[in-house]
Amino acid sequence: MTPVPESRQECEDCGQSISELDLSPACPHCGGLLEMVHPRPGHPTMLRRMFAERRTEVRGPDTSGVWRYRELVLPSIDATAIVSHPEGNTPLLSRDAISRWAGIERLLIKHEGHNPTGSFKDRGMTVAITQARRAGARAVACASTGNTSASLAAYAAQAGMPAFVFVPSGNVALGKLAQTLAYGARTLLVRGNFDACLALLRESAAGLGVQLLNSINPFRLEGQKTIAIELLDQLSWEPPDWIVLPAGNLGNTSAIGKGLREAHAMGLITRLPRLAAVQASGAAPFARSFRDGFVERFRVEPETVATAIRIGDPASWKRAVRVIRETDGVVIDVSDDAILEAKAVIDAAGVGCEPASAASVAGAAQLRHKGVIKSGESVVAILTGHLLKDPGAIVHYHQDTEPPPPRANRPIEIEATLADVERVLRVSS
Numbered sequence: 363m364t365p366v367p368e369s370r371q372e373c374e375d376c377g378q379s380i381s382e383l384d385l386s387p388a389c390p391h392c393g394g395l396l397e398m399v400h401p402r403p404g405h406p407t408m409l410r411r412m413f414a415e416r417r418t419e420v421r422g423p424d425t426s427g428v429w430r431y432r433e434l435v436l437p438s439i440d441a442t443a444i445v446s447h448p449e450g451n452t453p454l455l456s457r458d459a460i461s462r463w464a465g466i467e468r469l470l471i472k473h474e475g476h477n478p479t480g481s482f483k484d485r486g487m488t489v490a491i492t493q494a495r496r497a498g499a500r501a502v503a504c505a506s507t508g509n510t511s512a513s514l515a516a517y518a519a520q521a522g523m524p525a526f527v528f529v530p531s532g533n534v535a536l537g538k539l540a541q542t543l544a545y546g547a548r549t550l551l552v553r554g555n556f557d558a559c560l561a562l563l564r565e566s567a568a569g570l571g572v573q574l575l576n577s578i579n580p581f582r583l584e585g586q587k588t589i590a591i592e593l594l595d596q597l598s599w600e601p602p603d604w605i606v607l608p609a610g611n612l613g614n615t616s617a618i619g620k621g622l623r624e625a626h627a628m629g630l631i632t633r634l635p636r637l638a639a640v641q642a643s644g645a646a647p648f649a650r651s652f653r654d655g656f657v658e659r660f661r662v663e664p665e666t667v668a669t670a671i672r673i674g675d676p677a678s679w680k681r682a683v684r685v686i687r688e689t690d691g692v693v694i695d696v697s698d699d700a701i702l703e704a705k706a707v708i709d710a711a712g713v714g715c716e717p718a719s720a721a722s723v724a725g726a727a728q729l730r731h732k733g734v735i736k737s738g739e740s741v742v743a744i745l746t747g748h749l750l751k752d753p754g755a756i757v758h759y760h761q762d763t764e765p766p767p768p769r770a771n772r773p774i775e776i777e778a779t780l781a782d783v784e785r786v787l788r789v790s791s
């Protein structure tokens with residue numbers, strides 16, 4: 363058998379290539395971010411047929427919505443070396459109540475909260491952990507607003523690798539912190555925001571002998587780009603007009619853009635969807651820069667109810683600029699009130715998501731309202747995380763916010779008497 367040709371890591375700044383097994387966290391020559399470049403995988407018709415055939419498998423890597431596309435993700439990997447839960451295979455949902463609220467008839471929701479640890483991070487983590495173990499890393503680490511840490515903790519546990527996470531003290535949603543602790547990662551509550559956590563980790567990673575698995579790690583992006591590949595596959599390779607997603611550190615914007623770029627270049631699709639990246643207004647340096655034509659890079663002191671995207675100095679900035687330009691994309695911001703209202707609509711439709719995820723639907727509604735998304739255009743909004751990730755935000759919205767928001771579902775405390783039950787049910791029926 364002829365060996366599968368290896369991929370390489372290439373510096374986005376100076377173009378220098380390094381081996382795919384090199385553990386450097388950045389370009390050893392200039393410090394730029396690295397990106398994976400793969401050998402051409404074959405004819406699109408053959409690829410589409412192969413991906414479709416793999417759907418019927420019930421065991422092994424083909425059951426993963428990441429590794430089913432392994433020729434596009436990490437072609438040289440030996441199937442027995444893969445650390446998979448499995449992940450992906452997330453549904454594309456259509457719900458009238460959400461479409462109506464957003465004013466978009468052809469709105470589909472890709473729900474990444476259906477991944478094993480409840481967020482899209484598992485798609486990147488299965489690849490990053492697989493590769494870290496394969497390349498001989500002894501321990502892994504990340505800075506996180508909570509979802510990456512939960513995912514890293516779970517996959518490191520499965521791989522039998524020690525894991526260290528740096529998270530902003532007091533600003534990680536309860537579900538995510540609980541997962542991270544339960545899966546056994548050594549958890550450092552840093553007195554600072556996400557940006558401080560990432561800076562601290564980048565400074566200390568080499569000295570500590572840990573492999574950094576934030577989304578600046580190119581293997582993370584290879585996994586995450588399968589959000590785009592899988593959704594195109596689900597749509598029979600007929601791209602939507604728009605893909606809308608929440609944006610924080612900009613790894614996912616970069617990953618989905620890379621997936622679309624490559625799918626287009628290899629002939630799997632014949633046109634590119636437009637990408638809309640949506641930030642929370644209190645953490646929107648990228649949206650601000652977009653309005654100025656990306657002339658300047660901004661850093662802000664982030665504040666938002668959507669703690670997952672409470673990021674003021676996104677690491678994958680340059681990659682994301684390229685993606686927005688290539689896809690004729692847009693970057694907008696939405697207020698915390700808009701995020702919470704969209705979330706209440708998504709939740710009450712029986713779908714549910716965490717606050718940051720709802721930024722995608724809030725953003726799609728804003729774009730439709732402003733006429734950027736045109737009547738009749740098809741839109742896929744990515745919900746990035748599960749409703750149970752942030753139970754605190756839900757209880758606060760429904761039970762504690764004064765005055766009650768219009769969509770609040772106030773719980774009612776009663777005495778344990780029939781009279782109280784009758785009184786309450788009579789009132790609310």
Ligand code: F0G
Binds near residue numbers: 481610611670671719
């Ligand atoms: N949605 C959710 C639920 C997230 O957890 C994140 C990022 C994003 C959207 C934004 O993705 O950063 O690639 O632009 N969470 C990271 C974390 C930062 O540590 O879990 P991005």
